[in-house]
Amino acid sequence: MSTAVGNTIVSLPDQSTAQLPKRHYINNEYGLLSWLLTEDHKRIALLYLFSVTFFFFIGGAFAGLIRLELLTPQPDLVAADTYNKFFTMHGLIMIFLFLVPSIPGVMGNFLIPLMLGAKDLAFPKLNLLSWYVYMAGGTLTLAALVLGGVDTGWTFTAPLSTHYLNTHVITAAMAIFITGFSSILTGINFIVTIHRMRCPGMTWFRMPLFLWAHYAASLLMVLGTPVLAVTLVLVALERLFGIGVFDPAKGGDPLLFQHLFWFYSHPAVYIMILPGMGVISEVVSTFSRKRIFGYTAVAFSSVAIALFGFFVWEHHMFIMGVSSYSALVFSLLTMLVAVPSAIKIFNWAFTLQKGSITFETPMLYCFGFMGLFTIGGLTGVFLGSLGMDVHLTETYFVVAHFHFVMVGGGLMAFLAGIHFWWPKMTGRMYPETISKLAAVTTFIGFNLTFLPQFVLGYLGLPRRYAAYPPEFQVLNVLSTAGATVLGFGYMLPMLYLAWSLKYGAIAGSNPWQATGLEWQIASPPPTENFTEIPIMDHEVYDYEWLANKTKNEVTTVG
């Protein structure tokens, strides 16, 4: 591109004269109430940003405690039942309060109307409500923690959770039930918005892939979450009244619980990863200055992942005593999900091919995503094969596998997105050098933490125990060391992003020279987003269009 200088595409306005727009969504109104009662999707996104960050660090603290306990083979930091509470809280918070709402809540809320050329989501009040519902669920989760914790594992496994444990299962189940409503409301809002609020000229195949990914994830939220809700209601009722839909002693079937639970919780994996894939598509295209290779294939693969995601849940239950014929069917179907995921990875790789690649921080996180998610996905194929699964399931291999997908995939994408859209959200750039350091630290720390766990699991170390045989200590120490590095890597962005709010360079409206509609308006955007409704008169990711536009607009920059 003409604007590219050296090995970067960043083009910032002249810092000596540049200033933020006078009126934007952040300074449009002042006072706590103007935030708590706001219906502006951008402000709600920031509310989500603060709250998911808060819960991320609480969940992270539990991860730290778990790794600290596993430093030695004996349960010497905490007793075994406390350890159970640690990993339960870690799982509940990270999955339901961080991963599921993080990218949709923060970036989806902020960007979907901007990318569509709309003034707001279809139901702004519902959007605010979904944040309050989320906070209510979060508060209840913390209440369960403060009251004494819950030790079922995040899976609420029945009849363990319904008849055998004496912890705050009902509180936790209700917390998750309520949080589920938040994600249903978000999903409904996104689907309606994408169907009904597209600006003139914004056809389905001119939508950025971020929107396709969010559309698919929203379908999963709407169709899957209610099944989790009803399952948790049944667990709570069963526990409350001592009856047995899930208790074999009373004629119930614990596998029914598993079926209903995983009918949601497997698609939930795609709720967590699909929006991340949307972020990656945007970032890859921008930093290789090319239209996404196979746009249509990537768009449809999102929908395919959402659809196939509903056909594979039983692979979580292969060793639980399900029918082996049924397991065979589900094992085959599981292999199918690998196809659309691979389509995405290959298409991103082909987008990179012969692109003008530059290595800004979002792109570094993005490369981290592509590597780690591929490993996570491929080990998923191991686990989906019937024979291997018998050996590997419920070991650290599974733990490593889903952390590669969820953390290596979802969290890396979240950080890529936060860095990528930070200039848009705040009007200021993050500091480039230290953020590259953070990206690299995260990548190294992550691999150091979870690669040893593949080995541990393959050697047969079962998950969810506070103690382990001494011969596994070396690998566990490595993993704990990696977790320390990783924790450091996650602290950094919080610090320098906060710093950049005041001291960061003024970003201007389009620091990356990206093509999305969100980059064609001021940063931070004004409350009403677009002073006049934009018209999408070009294809998506059209860098030539952008170059022409910039050329003709030299005089009106600002």
Added chain:
Amino acid sequence: MDSALATTDPADLHAGQEHGHVSLPQHRHHFETVEQQREAGSFGMWLFLLTEIMFFGGMFFAYLVYRNWYYPAFAVASNQLSVSIGTLNTMLLITSGFCMAIAVWAAEMRKRSLLLAMLMLTTLLGIVFLGFKSSEYYEKYELHHIPGNNFNVSMFTNPAGYGIKEAPLPPDMAQKTQVFFFLYFAMTGMHALHMIIGLGLLCWLIWRANRGDFSSGYVAPVENFGLYWHFIDIVWLFLYPLLYLINRHPLH
């Protein structure tokens, strides 16, 4: 997604901009036209009902599994429900749905007093339904047929002792009647909870209709509530045969 969905006619939106702009107080700023807002509202409502299908779907599936496993217990336990109250309640709910449908029509036709009357009638029928339902619940409470520690199976192991024409169940199968009653209470209870929420919303609608909110062509809340109320009907239309009519011809 087929490509037909992908056609948003730009010309159309522009036309909307010209003549459809802000003429109703209910028109919210971020929608281009009132029509767009109405469609978004009803689509959103349908998506919500989609989640309700899946929510009740989980319980219907549990019912399917256990009914096949414990058919004798389900049949006998089901016969202890009052089929006359069940049928009456079904009729009541259908009538209530009819009133709601007329209410939607009245709102669309801007007939305020008819709208008010129909909403009130809908509410009244809903309350009567819940009244019958609670009398049924109370009967089960007296018979110790509420699952839990006080559940009593003697009526199923020794039906003759209670003057009931049924084959006695062996003790372990008799215990499984608890599963039936648990599903009965869970499903009808969830249904009743939805009705209670619906009745609350109806009161709100009556208040607004009385204020004249729906007399000027703005009918989205009434229409969308109508969808919700009919959905509750739908759930009951399945619950009624599945819970009350499993085997009404014992010992033939």
Added chain:
Amino acid sequence: MTDQAIHDHANPSMHEPRSEQAQLHIVTPAQYLVVYLVLIALTALTCAAAFVDLKWANAVIALAIACTQVVIVVLFDMHVAYQSRLIKLTIGAGVFMFLVMVTMTLTDYISRSWGMW
């Protein structure tokens, strides 16, 4: 919305419903009444059918009648017959996902004890 627009909408529309935007179609009270009477009649029928011993057909008949009733409610009381394709697709998606849940789970329940007797 102008009065003219309302007036247009009040007349059952002559326009074909387009893919995403359907015209507002008003169902008349007479139609509702017919629907109501059919529903009541079907309820009486399903109740009566349950008292006759038809072996396995009892459950099938009960479910078939329930499904018929539900389809009638959805099409006319809930106006889906006159709605856009999008709404129809939405409902189809819900029913489809429910069926996926049932059939896929049943693959386990049906075959769980195969070869174990």
